[in-house]
């Protein structure tokens with residue numbers, strides 16, 4: 001095989017975006033041959049095979065690989081069906097709504113290990129996060145002691161939530177800001193700092209919007225190293241903050257307002273503390289601004305990586321299985337909040353699935369849907 005025949009299932013906001021760059025030839029050795037959508041019009045895709053149902057596309061024989069861009073629950077069901085058809089799978093974030101589903105998807109891949117299974121977490125290609133990772137890997141911060149991410153600039157209006165019947169419902173989406181906007185942040189958090197051992201979440205449901213799921217969250221994390229963390233997010237705060245801070249024994253990194261600032265201790269805090277004779281002394285510091293390229297992440301970079309993995313065996317930037325970690329973190333925060341207790345990871349996926357099932361069963365929320373103006377998708381990406 002020298003070219004990958006690609007299909008997209010789900011031609012809503014993000015599916016159309018993927019189609020646009022593929023049709024513009026932005027991904028080498030990939031050709032978009034088929035699209036599917038249950039509702040959205042596909043008239044503009046003349047020349048491509050067009051299907052109503054994703055499953056039809058999977059069975060069509062017109063594709064070698066599929067990009068799944070439907071609402072989240074179908075990432076699991078269509079992903080499993082695609083692997084069963086012998087197709088390579090690139091799935092949008094989150095890879096599943098809950099951990100038990102993510103495990104099912106990963107198990108389906110284990111039955112077809114020669115197929116490529118990747119996840120669309122394009123933030124991993126952003127220079128700012130790559131710089132932080134390099135600093136951490138090089139030990140520049142010493143031992144990480146505290147992490148805090150205030151990411152409250154995910155502001156969304158009522159029109160956003162009304163734009164799709166599946167959005168912000170337990171049954172259709174399975175969660176709110178943690179499942180829709182934050183998977184990228186949670187993926188970066190675990191990619192840089194690893195998975196915490198304990199999580200205590202406080203999630204407010206429908207605090208700022210007429211929705212039944214969480215739109216305002218404050219959570220406490222603790223790692224097995226003893227490092228602590230706070231994760232704060234909201235779709236109901238304007239102007240909102242995006243401040244990511246990592247403190248270690250050798251200094252502190254702050255990423256905010258497109259600047260990455262490193263305050264470096266001349267002497268590691270622990271050594272200084274032991275040696276100092278004054279109770280109020282502090283290590284001297286250097287202030288370092290770390291430059292990074294500000295180009296936003298391109299989805300096409302991950303799609304190119306997916307195609308290169310299929311054709312050449314290139315290592316994946318985001319192996320699909322790694323997508324389960326952000327799902328687990330989101331689930332843990334919700335579960336902790338609903339049960340009003342600290343959750344120890346690994347999360348009991350079956351218990352969380354049951355809890356989500358009862359939320360769906362007990363749901364009495366009347367979802368209002370209305371047409372909204374055509375949106376510029378790039379405005380939805382967090383800066």
Ligand SMILES: NC(=O)c1ccc[n+]([C@@H]2O[C@H](COP(=O)([O-])OP(=O)(O)OC[C@H]3O[C@@H](n4cnc5c(N)ncnc54)[C@H](O)[C@@H]3O)[C@@H](O)[C@H]2O)c1
Nearest residue numbers: 010012013014036037038039040053054069070072092093
């Ligand atoms: N990686 C990113 O930056 C990014 C950005 C936006 C959205 N997303 C993810 O992409 C997914 C879709 O989001 P969206 O905003 O495009 O939603 P959307 O509602 O605009 O589009 C989803 C589309 O899927 C179609 N669909 C649902 N089930 C189908 C099926 N079985 N067969 C064929 N079509 C089906 C719907 O008709 C709809 O048109 C979500 O999971 C979201 O989290 C990722």
